Amino acid sequence: MDEKKLAQLEKSLSRRKFLCDAGKFAAGAAVGISTIGLVGCSTNTAEPPKENDGEKPEAQQTAAPANQGLPEWPWPYKKLDPEKVAKRAYTYYRKGGCMYAVAGALIDEMAEVVGYPYNELPTNMYKYGGAGVAYWGTLCGSLNGASAVINMVTKDFGKIINELLTWYCEFPFPSDRYEEYCAHPGQVTTVSGSPLCHISVSKWANAAGKKIHSDEKADRCAKLSGDVAAKTVELLNAALVDGNFTPTAALNDKGEFEHCLSCHTGEESTLDNVIAKQNCLDCHDDHNK
Amino acid sequence: MDEKKLAQLEKSLSRRKFLCDAGKFAAGAAVGISTIGLVGCSTNTAEPPKENDGEKPEAQQTAAPANQGLPEWPWPYKKLDPEKVAKRAYTYYRKGGCMYAVAGALIDEMAEVVGYPYNELPTNMYKYGGAGVAYWGTLCGSLNGASAVINMVTKDFGKIINELLTWYCEFPFPSDRYEEYCAHPGQVTTVSGSPLCHISVSKWANAAGKKIHSDEKADRCAKLSGDVAAKTVELLNAALVDGNFTPTAALNDKGEFEHCLSCHTGEESTLDNVIAKQNCLDCHDDHNK
Numbered sequence: 001m002d003e004k005k006l007a008q009l010e011k012s013l014s015r016r017k018f019l020c021d022a023g024k025f026a027a028g029a030a031v032g033i034s035t036i037g038l039v040g041c042s043t044n045t046a047e048p049p050k051e052n053d054g055e056k057p058e059a060q061q062t063a064a065p066a067n068q069g070l071p072e073w074p075w076p077y078k079k080l081d082p083e084k085v086a087k088r089a090y091t092y093y094r095k096g097g098c099m100y101a102v103a104g105a106l107i108d109e110m111a112e113v114v115g116y117p118y119n120e121l122p123t124n125m126y127k128y129g130g131a132g133v134a135y136w137g138t139l140c141g142s143l144n145g146a147s148a149v150i151n152m153v154t155k156d157f158g159k160i161i162n163e164l165l166t167w168y169c170e171f172p173f174p175s176d177r178y179e180e181y182c183a184h185p186g187q188v189t190t191v192s193g194s195p196l197c198h199i200s201v202s203k204w205a206n207a208a209g210k211k212i213h214s215d216e217k218a219d220r221c222a223k224l225s226g227d228v229a230a231k232t233v234e235l236l237n238a239a240l241v242d243g244n245f246t247p248t249a250a251l252n253d254k255g256e257f258e259h260c261l262s263c264h265t266g267e268e269s270t271l272d273n274v275i276a277k278q279n280c281l282d283c284h285d286d287h288n289k
Numbered sequence: 290m291d292e293k294k295l296a297q298l299e300k301s302l303s304r305r306k307f308l309c310d311a312g313k314f315a316a317g318a319a320v321g322i323s324t325i326g327l328v329g330c331s332t333n334t335a336e337p338p339k340e341n342d343g344e345k346p347e348a349q350q351t352a353a354p355a356n357q358g359l360p361e362w363p364w365p366y367k368k369l370d371p372e373k374v375a376k377r378a379y380t381y382y383r384k385g386g387c388m389y390a391v392a393g394a395l396i397d398e399m400a401e402v403v404g405y406p407y408n409e410l411p412t413n414m415y416k417y418g419g420a421g422v423a424y425w426g427t428l429c430g431s432l433n434g435a436s437a438v439i440n441m442v443t444k445d446f447g448k449i450i451n452e453l454l455t456w457y458c459e460f461p462f463p464s465d466r467y468e469e470y471c472a473h474p475g476q477v478t479t480v481s482g483s484p485l486c487h488i489s490v491s492k493w494a495n496a497a498g499k500k501i502h503s504d505e506k507a508d509r510c511a512k513l514s515g516d517v518a519a520k521t522v523e524l525l526n527a528a529l530v531d532g533n534f535t536p537t538a539a540l541n542d543k544g545e546f547e548h549c550l551s552c553h554t555g556e557e558s559t560l561d562n563v564i565a566k567q568n569c570l571d572c573h574d575d576h577n578k
Contacts, residue, residue: 070359073411122362128440134451137564138428138484139421148437151417162423195427198565211561212554265501272500275426276487283572 070117077153078113079241082233083177085109086226090178093222096123097130098197099141099148101225106149106232132197140197142221142228143168150232153240159247160235162277165195166249167231169278173204174223177230184219193279200224257281259288359406366442367402368530371522372466374398375515378431379467382511385412386419387486388430388437390514395438395521421486429486431510431517432457439521442529448536449524451566454484455538456520458567462493463512466519473508482568489513546570548577 089105096104103126111119126148128134129141146164151157172189179185188208192200201212201221210216239245257280264274280286378394385393392415400408415437417423418430435453440446461478468474477497481489490501490510499505528534546569553563569575 069409070406070411073413075411117359120358122359122364124362124444125437125441128436128446128450131564133428133432133436133484134447134454134566135564136451136454136484136566139433143422144428144433147417147422148414152414155413157417158423161417162425165423165425195422195425198563201564202562205562212564213556213561267502272502273491273494274487275420275424275490275501277423277425 074153074155075117076114077110077236077240079237080106080109080113080233082230082237085233086177086230088226089229090182090222090226093225094218096127097141098221098225099129099145100124100127101145101222102142102229102232103145103148105226105229106146109233137198137201138196140168140195140200140224140228142225143195145225146228146232150236153236156239160239160245163235163245163247163249164228164232165277168195168228169193171227171231173200173227174220175227178223178226182219182223184216187216187220187223194282195278199282260284260286363442363444364406365403366399366525366529368526369395369398369402369522371519371526374522375466375519377515378518379471379511379515382514383507385416386430387510387514388418388434389413389416390434390511391431391518391521392434392437394515394518395435398522426487426490427485429457429484429489429513429517431514432484435517435521439525442525445528449528449534452524452534452536452538453517453521454566457484457517458482460516460520462489462516463509464516467512467515471508471512473505476505476509476512483571484567488571549575 085105088109089101092104093101095101100123104123107118107121107123107126111121126145129139129144132138132140133144143165147157147161150160150164154160169192172191174187174189176185188204190200190204190207192203194200201217204210204220205212205214205217208216208220210220235245257278260280261269261274261276263270264272265276266272374394377398378390381393382390384390389412393412396407396410396412396415400410415434418428418433421427421429422433432454436446436450439449439453443449458481461480463476463478465474477493479489479493479496481492483489490506493499493509494501494503494506497505497509499509524534546567549569550558550563550565552559553561554565555561
């Protein structure tokens, strides 16, 4: 190895070491992928479902009681059908993005099953979270929409949302529940390991060889929105109706990053200098190895 | 340099290079900081403001019109006082975290100034975003709460939210507008360079030598919530009332990461494989340097 290469190596490590030693924390953006395929063309010609595509459902609406206004929090919840909600969210995605798809599908389904106040709540208020908020790639909008509705219907929102995010990080999106009517059946699946839009989307786009602005990526995110909406319904049904919610991820469970987080996260930890639950090594070196 | 050190350097660089070449995307958690100070004790004994501390304001409430229910989206907005909202958000933080602080302060201020429907909307529905959603450290909850309200009152939410997030990334939090009544005056300020809770909080905690669960950190985030709420009011006043909103950050502005994002982000880019607007180099090597 010549001196020049050695100097480059040292320079690289020094910058990395600085990141660790000085506490320059992390999460970000572009990475050097040089081979991304062009937009594919094998689309399914089947029409996606047209019913309930974003307009407030007409059936079973209940008028607001005179002079009553809005109910106190938490708002009422009744058992929903996960598959019906998934299909609705898949359809809504193309009208307003991932946050709108999930929050809109859940609220409109409750408009049908529960009635007031969901039948009057404007679901357009939940469009801001698409693409991780204004294309910043932060929190996946499907999780933002789901969390907003979970917080709407229960005081126990924390443990249910924690379970949802843990599941999201480990699930191979998208599921195949849309094969009969989706635009692009048989898509590649990827596990994000993160609740961030930036990571979730780029991992899939890279594995699938599709661009962010391709129709295939839109279809993947529409399906993911449906999957998140369905999982949310399963969790809410278990927690609020059936009474058999059992978190697989205990609150404060540090999972495979116990090694990192036991020192860095939590009031009882030695350092207590981090708020996080996801994969540390996506951004940081493991300084104890 | 001996062979062992050289091998370590190469191993480190190889892993980094893999991150770039293989497209392992990023954002994460713990970093090796070995010196974090104990919780300090120099607190301000002045009582924080007690008025309007989270209960629905009584003044100027307007009853819901009989049988009318909720108005259509977007809901009405009237000019608010940024300093009043900042003080309210600062106070609310201790009752429900950062998202609740900002959304609650904005909604309760509108309850006073506008009336219905804000005077009946339960602000407890906006608690889920604290600590970046269930302690996951994703999107800063103050931005989530602000974005939810911006989307509530205008169809032009995208450009206002983009401006807010850009400002957040560059602002030295916390401001000193709370010095007369805050628990911990004269705090260290830091610029996050990111809208993520994880990065924003850890950068400050490291610079200040305070733990995540310290009272000083809570005070810093209470002040940050007030700062974000005040900025949101300034942007909404300019866009919706005064008609002089001029984004300093153009949509699609790639800023100092033009170098990275011009290839990776946007429909017209060569690769189109990333959703992001923030600092790329917090997580990734610059593979073109």
